[in-house]
Amino acid sequence: MNRIAAGLRELSEGLRARHAEQGWAPLWSLLYLGFLFMNYNTRTYWLPATIASLLVFLPLYFVAQVRGHRRMLPYAVLIACLGFALLPLNTGANTYLVYAGALVGASGIGLRASLQWIAAGLVLFTVELSLLAWPSQYLWLSVAITAMVTVAIGAANHFHHEKRLRQAELKLSHDEVRRLAALAERERIGRDLHDLLGHTLSLITLKSELAVKLFDRDPLAARREIVDVERVARDALGQVRRAVSGIRTAGLAAELASARLLLESSDVRLDYALAPASLPAEIETALALTVREAVTNIQRHARASHVVVEVAVGGSEARLTIRDDGVGATIVPGNGLNGMRERLGLLDGRLEIESARGRGTRLSASIPLPSTGVATGAHALA
Numbered sequence: 242m243n244r245i246a247a248g249l250r251e252l253s254e255g256l257r258a259r260h261a262e263q264g265w266a267p268l269w270s271l272l273y274l275g276f277l278f279m280n281y282n283t284r285t286y287w288l289p290a291t292i293a294s295l296l297v298f299l300p301l302y303f304v305a306q307v308r309g310h311r312r313m314l315p316y317a318v319l320i321a322c323l324g325f326a327l328l329p330l331n332t333g334a335n336t337y338l339v340y341a342g343a344l345v346g347a348s349g350i351g352l353r354a355s356l357q358w359i360a361a362g363l364v365l366f367t368v369e370l371s372l373l374a375w376p377s378q379y380l381w382l383s384v385a386i387t388a389m390v391t392v393a394i395g396a397a398n399h400f401h402h403e404k405r406l407r408q409a410e411l412k413l414s415h416d417e418v419r420r421l422a423a424l425a426e427r428e429r430i431g432r433d434l435h436d437l438l439g440h441t442l443s444l445i446t447l448k449s450e451l452a453v454k455l456f457d458r459d460p461l462a463a464r465r466e467i468v469d470v471e472r473v474a475r476d477a478l479g480q481v482r483r484a485v486s487g488i489r490t491a492g493l494a495a496e497l498a499s500a501r502l503l504l505e506s507s508d509v510r511l512d513y514a515l516a517p518a519s520l521p522a523e524i525e526t527a528l529a530l531t532v533r534e535a536v537t538n539i540q541r542h543a544r545a546s547h548v549v550v551e552v553a554v555g556g557s558e559a560r561l562t563i564r565d566d567g568v569g570a571t572i573v574p575g576n577g578l579n580g581m582r583e584r585l586g587l588l589d590g591r592l593e594i595e596s597a598r599g600r601g602t603r604l605s606a607s608i609p610l611p612s613t614g615v616a617t618g619a620h621a622l623a
Contacts, residue, residue, distance in 0.1 A: 251278070255262070264565050267302075267306050270340075273339065274295065274336065275300075275338060276333050277294075277295070277331060277334070279332075279333045280331045280333050281332045282331055287330045287331050287518050290331065291327065291330075294323055294326075294331075294334075294337075295328045297323055298323055298337065300486055301319055301320055302340065303370060304314075305317070305344055312348075312448070313345070313347060313348040314345065314348045314350065315342075316344060317341040317342075317344035317345045317348065317358070318341070319546075320337050320340050321338055321341035321362050321365075323337050324336070324338045324366075325369055326367065328370075328373070329373060332383075334411075338362055338387055338388065339391050341391075342358075342391035342392070342394060343364060343394045343395060343398050344398075345358045345393075345395055346394065346397065346399040347398040347399070347523070349402050349406075351569065352399050355396075356392065356396075357397070359391055359392060361493055363388050363391070366384060366387060379533050394529070394600065397541055403509075408506050409472030411505065413507040414599065427617050437450075438481070441473060444473055445473055445477075448466045448473070449467075449470055450462075451466050452467050452470065481621050492525065493520075493525050493529045493552060494532045495529075497511075497513045497532060497550060499533075500532055500533070503536060503537070504536060507540050508546070509539070509547070510546065510548070511547055511549075511550065512546050512547075512549050512550070513550040513551070513552075514551045514552065516555075519564055521610075521611060523588060524588060524610070527585055527587075527590065527606075527608060528552065528559065528561045528606065531581050531585070531592075531606050532561065534546070534581055536563075537577070538566065538577060539602075542567075543567030543569075543602065544567050545567030545568075547565070547566050547603065548563065549562075549564045551563075554610070556609045557609055558609050558610055559607065559608050560605065560607045561603075561605070561606040561607070562603070563604045564601065565602055566601045566604045567601050568598065569596045569597050569599055569601050569602055570596060578592075581606070585606055588608045589608070590606060590607055590608035591606070591607055592604070592606050593605045593606075
């Protein structure tokens with residue numbers, strides 16, 4: 242009983258993982274089982290045999306989905322054998338050959354090898370029809386239809402599998418870039434803090450020791466040293482605060498490069514135009530985090546193929562515009578959008594969103610610039 246429970250638990254977890262990867266596509270594919278009942282054989286017991294074959298097919302199909310990739314191949318062979326066994330009783334049994342070809346294509350064994358497996362199955366299918374004495378015209382018509390559908394679905398599954406592999410590799414590359422960037426940033430922070438505080442703390446230590454030695458002989462000199470220690474400490478505190486503010490700043494250029502990697506992993510092209518002006522750190526951080534949240538939403542929900550991001554600095558404000566050609570819809574504010582509004586609101590900025598079903602979404606964020614002003618301009622699309 243424990244083995245059965247463990248097996249069922251593994252099957253359930255595997256199906257959940259498969260659903261996260263492919264959605265409901267494996268279940269929708271079962272609708273093609275309806276072709277099993279388009280039978281032209283007049284034998285009365287074809288229906289019980291077909292239903293019995295389904296009771297064998299469904300466990301094989303779902304276990305193959307859970308096993309995934311190269312481990313699908315044995316299940317594809319078993320499903321093809323099921324079709325060969327049913328064919329004398331049901332003329333629609335070639336449906337199982339199509340499912341077998343689909344599994345072979347998704348097994349990740351290479352296109353040429355997949356086509357060889359499918360061709361072998363079709364040869365056996367032709368031989369069996371000949372042994373069953375099918376009329377020549379029906380035999381070749383059935384073989385031709387089965388071959389076209391099986392090859393098309395097998396090849397489509399193969400390319401879909403290859404696409405998922407490329408997306409996974411791109412995601413790993415994206416994660417590695419982030420990891421290396423974080424490592425380089427930590428090393429830079431360590432060097433900066435060492436350069437910043439090493440000399441200052443040494444100076445504070447020396448002056449404190451000197452003040453202790455002068456305390457009894459010359460209190461006024463000791464007092465001057467203590468005042469110097471206070472001044473140096475305050476100066477060091479200001480430098481540390483400025484350094485930490487720089488560390489916390491999210492750069493727009495880095496965020497846009499990261500956004501391009503993220504969207505390319507979903508076959509979405511990103512073009513962006515970035516103003517050459519040097520923005521204040523808090524404004525650049527707010528715009529960068531807005532880009533991050535908006536691009537994440539596009540990747541998850543928009544089903545877009547093209548995204549344009551423009552950052553322009555002109556007059557008295559910095560403006561960020563993000564447009565996509567996705568499905569569009571009525572926007573229901575969630576934590577992400579509310580967080581954007583709050584972050585921009587702290588800088589007296591505003592957020593505007595326009596979205597229409599079938600016409601994509603346009604997001605615009607603007608933040609007033611300090612009275613000192615910044616140079617205006619914009620880069621060409623990258």
